[in-house]
Amino acid sequence: MNKYKVMLEGQNFLLEVEGTIQKLGFYVTRFVEAENQEEAELLAVQQIREDEKLTRNVRNIETDPPMIYLESIDELTSFEGVELPGTGYTFYPDDGDDE
Numbered sequence: 558m559n560k561y562k563v564m565l566e567g568q569n570f571l572l573e574v575e576g577t578i579q580k581l582g583f584y585v586t587r588f589v590e591a592e593n594q595e596e597a598e599l600l601a602v603q604q605i606r607e608d609e610k611l612t613r614n615v616r617n618i619e620t621d622p623p624m625i626y627l628e629s630i631d632e633l634t635s636f637e638g639v640e641l642p643g644t645g646y647t648f649y650p651d652d653g654d655d656e
Contacts, residue, residue, distance in 0.1 A: 564584065568651055571617045584628065
């Protein structure tokens with residue numbers, strides 16, 4: 558298995574933060590083992606979708622879903638010195654298409 562560093566961007570996440578709904582985006586890095594880059598991307602996205610701390614606060618309706626995009630992917634020789642599967646999110650106000 559190959560080792561990958563996958564950087565993702567989330568957009569259009571309506572999240573409840575301290576009792577207020579906010580439209581946020583984020584960047585997050587995940588480290589995964591996969592056969593190829595396509596599988597690595599899918600595994601990293603799956604980790605985000607299964608993150609209960611994030612998903613339990615998402616308030617999007619079905620017709621306005623949040624999106625996750627691949628920002629970059631790099632093959633690594635080892636995971637030495639990194640925290641697996643990755644660390645926290647870097648959130649930013651998502652001002653595109655204000656509601």
